[in-house]
Amino acid sequence: MKLYRFLSADDTSDFCHKVTEALNKGWELHGSPTYAFDQANGIMRCGQAVVKETDGEYTPDTKLGEQ
Known part of the structure; x- marks a missing residue:
C-alpha cells in the first residue's frame, strides 16, 4: 500500500x-x-508531504505516524 502524510510545525x-x-x-x-x-499566532509555519510504500492493506484506522 502507499501511505501519505502531511507534516507541519512552527518554523523551528x-x-x-x-x-x-x-x-x-x-x-x-x-x-x-x-x-x-x-497570522492568528504571529508565527511562520512549515509543511512537507511524505509518502511511503509498505506491506498491508490500508484502512482508515491505519496509524500513519507508526508506519
Whole structure:
C-alpha cells in the first residue's frame, strides 16, 4: 500500500527533526515544502508531504505516524 502524510510545525528546528525522523523511517519527500505565515499566532509555519510504500492493506484506522 502507499501511505501519505502531511507534516507541519512552527518554523523551528523541531520541524526539521520531524521530517528527518520520517525520512529515517523510510518515508520519502513528496513535492516541495510549504511555508506560510500563521497570522492568528504571529508565527511562520512549515509543511512537507511524505509518502511511503509498505506491506498491508490500508484502512482508515491505519496509524500513519507508526508506519
